[in-house]
Amino acid sequence: MNKILSKTYFSEKVVKLEVEAPLIAKARKPGNFVIVRVGEKGERMPLTIADANLERGSITLVVQVMGVSSRKLCALEVGDYITDLVGPLGKPTHIEKVGTVLACGGGVGVAPLLPIVRAFKEAGNRVVSVIAGRNKDLVILEDEIRASSDEVIIMTDDGSYGKKGLITEGMEEVIKREKVDLAVTIGPAIMMKFCEKLTRKYDIPTVASLNALMVDGTGMCGACRVTVGGKTRFTCVDGPEFDAHLIDFDEILSRLGGFKDTEVAKLHDVEV
Ligand code: FES
Incomplete structure (x- = not known):
């Protein structure tokens, strides 16, 4: 307990x-x-x-x-x-000095991004963070991210804070003006899918941290399986981070959607 x-x-x-x-x-x-x-x-x-x-x-x-x-x-x-x-x-993030790291977090994905931002900064990298939320209230841990970043760009869908637009717009602003050696993306699967699409266009190595459904967390049940580079991988023991350019995000999105109806029905049943 x-x-x-x-x-x-x-x-x-x-x-x-x-x-x-x-x-x-x-x-x-x-x-x-x-x-x-x-x-x-x-x-x-x-x-x-x-x-x-x-x-x-x-x-x-x-x-x-x-x-x-x-x-x-x-x-x-x-x-x-x-x-x-x-x-x-899970496997810890591979941290090394690569040059400039573009750290991108959306919604609660900023929470797992925080220790990664700190570690890349401590390893001597230039860290530019792009954090996003649907609105001002959903932009979290800004001060903490700022403390370990050389620059922070904030994006909101509705423009209630920072710049109005998607996280990818903030990322592209950075990519167009300076060389980015590594991108890290953490957030909803759909967001990571589009971050990956953008960095693929610019040929930037990218790591995504997946938040899969899990049961045992020890590689035994297969609940967290994802396809990476055409091979089945378990997020709990092989991840949670993978080369974003090799992840089958469409498969992840369809599996996440598979439980939506059950979840909605349960929400109506439960009182907490
Ligand atoms: Fe069961 Fe990963 S949670 S294999």
Whole structure:
């Protein structure tokens, strides 16, 4: 059982939870995630570790209410316990000095992007971050991203903050004016698909961090399978990061859509 130490609302549906997990806080690396379960029969939910505090023995998770499980998790208050939390899982991000890194995060994807931005900056890279949200309230962790970036471009769909437009427009502005050696993209699958399309046009190596559906998180169940370079890969053990130019995003999008009706029906059933 892991205690919730603090809870902050970024918006009505996006919550930052600081959770007691001293061993994970010590062992985690950028790119790692945990699997969380609320209630004995709860669904297992993968969440990337946004931050860790060694003194407090805690990790930070950012959760967006999407379905039943995330709603249950977001309903927990300070002092409540998460039934179980396993991690750190997944392969850490490969960090090295490459030159200029274009770090692109959309919505809650900015949370897993944060430790990656920090690590690339600490490795001596120039880091230009493009963070996006549908509106001002959905742009999260701006100050934290700013602290480790040489430049930050903010994009909102409705123009309520930063520049009006899609994340790809902010990315292209940077790509057109300077040489980008590596792009990292984290966010909704549809967003990553278009980020990849853009960087392919400019021949920029790109890494995408996938947030697949997961069950066991140990490579046994196959729930998180994705096709990368024509081969089946498991997001939980082979990822979550892959060469974006090799990912079959259309397959991911159709699999994610497959559970929508069940999820909507469940949401109407459940009270938390
Ligand atoms: Fe089961 Fe990855 S979650 S194989």
